[in-house]
Amino acid sequence: MPAVEDQLRAELTRVAETVQPGQLRPLREPTRGPGGRRRLLPVVAAAAATVVTIVAAVLASAPSGQRGFAVPRPGPAAMPRYYVTVARTSAGLEAVVRDSAHGAVTGSVRLPGTFAAAGQSVTATQDGRTFAIAANLIDASTLPGTVAMLYFWLPVSADGHPGTPAELPVGTGNGEPLRGMALSPDGTMLALSLERFGLITSTAPYGDVEVIDLATGKTRAWTGHSAPGYFPGAPIWGNDGRTLTFTWWRVTSQTTGAAVITGVRELDTAAPGGNLLASRLTGFRTATEDLQSAVITSGGRDIVASSCRGGDHGTAVAEVVELSAADGQLVRVLRTQTTRFPNATDEQNALDESCAVLSAAASGQHVLVQAFSFGRIDNGVFTALPGAPPSSVPFAAAAW
Amino acid sequence: METEDVIRSPGTPPDRASPGAEPARSVTELFRDHHLELVRLALLMVSDLATAEDVVQDAFEQLHRRWRGLRQQSSALDYARSAVLNGCRSVLRRRLVARRHEARAAGPAPHEADAAVALEQRTELINAFRSLPRRQREVLALRYYLDMSVADVAATLRISEGAVRSTASRGLAALARVLPPPASPKEP
Numbered sequence: 036m037p038a039v040e041d042q043l044r045a046e047l048t049r050v051a052e053t054v055q056p057g058q059l060r061p062l063r064e065p066t067r068g069p070g071g072r073r074r075l076l077p078v079v080a081a082a083a084a085t086v087v088t089i090v091a092a093v094l095a096s097a098p099s100g101q102r103g104f105a106v107p108r109p110g111p112a113a114m115p116r117y118y119v120t121v122a123r124t125s126a127g128l129e130a131v132v133r134d135s136a137h138g139a140v141t142g143s144v145r146l147p148g149t150f151a152a153a154g155q156s157v158t159a160t161q162d163g164r165t166f167a168i169a170a171n172l173i174d175a176s177t178l179p180g181t182v183a184m185l186y187f188w189l190p191v192s193a194d195g196h197p198g199t200p201a202e203l204p205v206g207t208g209n210g211e212p213l214r215g216m217a218l219s220p221d222g223t224m225l226a227l228s229l230e231r232f233g234l235i236t237s238t239a240p241y242g243d244v245e246v247i248d249l250a251t252g253k254t255r256a257w258t259g260h261s262a263p264g265y266f267p268g269a270p271i272w273g274n275d276g277r278t279l280t281f282t283w284w285r286v287t288s289q290t291t292g293a294a295v296i297t298g299v300r301e302l303d304t305a306a307p308g309g310n311l312l313a314s315r316l317t318g319f320r321t322a323t324e325d326l327q328s329a330v331i332t333s334g335g336r337d338i339v340a341s342s343c344r345g346g347d348h349g350t351a352v353a354e355v356v357e358l359s360a361a362d363g364q365l366v367r368v369l370r371t372q373t374t375r376f377p378n379a380t381d382e383q384n385a386l387d388e389s390c391a392v393l394s395a396a397a398s399g400q401h402v403l404v405q406a407f408s409f410g411r412i413d414n415g416v417f418t419a420l421p422g423a424p425p426s427s428v429p430f431a432a433a434a435w
Numbered sequence: 436m437e438t439e440d441v442i443r444s445p446g447t448p449p450d451r452a453s454p455g456a457e458p459a460r461s462v463t464e465l466f467r468d469h470h471l472e473l474v475r476l477a478l479l480m481v482s483d484l485a486t487a488e489d490v491v492q493d494a495f496e497q498l499h500r501r502w503r504g505l506r507q508q509s510s511a512l513d514y515a516r517s518a519v520l521n522g523c524r525s526v527l528r529r530r531l532v533a534r535r536h537e538a539r540a541a542g543p544a545p546h547e548a549d550a551a552v553a554l555e556q557r558t559e560l561i562n563a564f565r566s567l568p569r570r571q572r573e574v575l576a577l578r579y580y581l582d583m584s585v586a587d588v589a590a591t592l593r594i595s596e597g598a599v600r601s602t603a604s605r606g607l608a609a610l611a612r613v614l615p616p617p618a619s620p621k622e623p
Contacts, residue, residue, distance in 0.1 A: 038614070039607050039610050039611045039614060040579060040607060042560060042614065043560065043564065043575060043579050043607070043610060044579040044580070044582075046558060046560045046561055046564070047479060047561075047564070047575075047576060047579055047580040048580060050478070050479060050561055051475035051476075051478060051479060051580060052475070053478075054471070054474055054475055054478055054484060054487075056471050058484065059470060059471065059474060059488060060488055062463075062466055062467070062470060062491075062492060062495050063492060064463060064499075113496060160529070162489075162493070162525070162529075164489075164529075165529060192485065193483075193485030193486050193488065193489050194485055221525065221528050221529060222528075222529045223528075
């Protein structure tokens, strides 16, 4: 069928040549040369903020080979092109897409509904073009104070324009702390780390991990019900699209919500669900304390974590640190910021709500943080970015 | 609010001399030389320019990191093409998921340049090409846009030459069905 071949050749050439050299954006050279650290897994947005007084710790998983974690495919170590912030405005809850280099707004969209002031979380797929947003909704049609967690799907175009948010078929986590979530590398599944409370609130909470198929809404759950006082931190997906790795926390004070990280768990999600405690645990010899949020980076090799504490004379100190995922030990301090607050209330609000590692690029080299100030850390260098409210107002969620 | 920054332990300086500097230049040259071709190949797969450029950028960065791992650097262009096609597959998979939510999540308005490109692309044959199974599109694009040999297509897609031939044949047969029948020769 030479006629078809000739026509096809001509048509493909014609379509291809609709792109001319002058239209192309120049290629961006990767920041690390060949032979640098391999790029790893997608990382997840950090802690959701439904509970104000949290403590946490960090953790990470051990090197891939040692723990059987899927070795991720090499990929870009470049900074993600866009980040998405979600914050409450007078018009409601708004998702804003910004250019990662300077924070310029490339588009924004309002989420439908009347949302509570706090409790948002954001995560992105590996390519940084699809985001999932979780937000606490105040349901005006029921009793005052009734809260539900809604989840949205937000695509972002190559030039940074957000699509219309679509509600995802997720019916879980209502009124209970979402400790983190992660979109699978291909964007087809959403993993949630949840902290559950029993019917009797004085009993210790426990943790569940749920994986939702976003096409069908089918949910698979792994419960840690038999381990009260423990819950999972923000998960990350392995590059195989089935392994989840997350920090494993122990509550040390039910009054304050303080907790420490005791190790890292690795869950094979191929099963239909089951006992979370059957997942593989790498315990730390010494629990990592005094941290408030953590994300696992670099495919499970590192942990980036934050801590904030009150200091002398009205000052408070925020730290962002990198820990070894193998043993929880400090590798380096990425940033320290000392801030003076005008009064004790502002200081306490900042300590409670403005100290979090929000999201890390897959390579682990670029991290979004809010350690009193919002910005990014690139290989240890902090750059302030717009997009988050001042530290004295509720926490904003962000991811890239 | 007064703020004081202290960077105690900044990371490794990015400008530290890298032993991979020479390979990096080679990869950069490869992509500089073939940037347009690769973007056009991606465009045939994903249909919009911005995404095609992103796919090629990702492939560039992948090759930048993997350069030393390639058994023969002469295969870099094949690897680049293969990486571009892999990136296109990921994009198409995500679109499939997105379409399931499409009723409530209309995608963003196309960029102006993309819209112009899209308009240029609409023909019956191209529409039929885009409705072909992914593998058929890949084989046909490599064979009839890049004019690659059956052996080269097989190497790039890591399939057998027989599979290339049969896949191309099925694709062409499907396209032939949408074309108007050839005009009958006029009677003398």
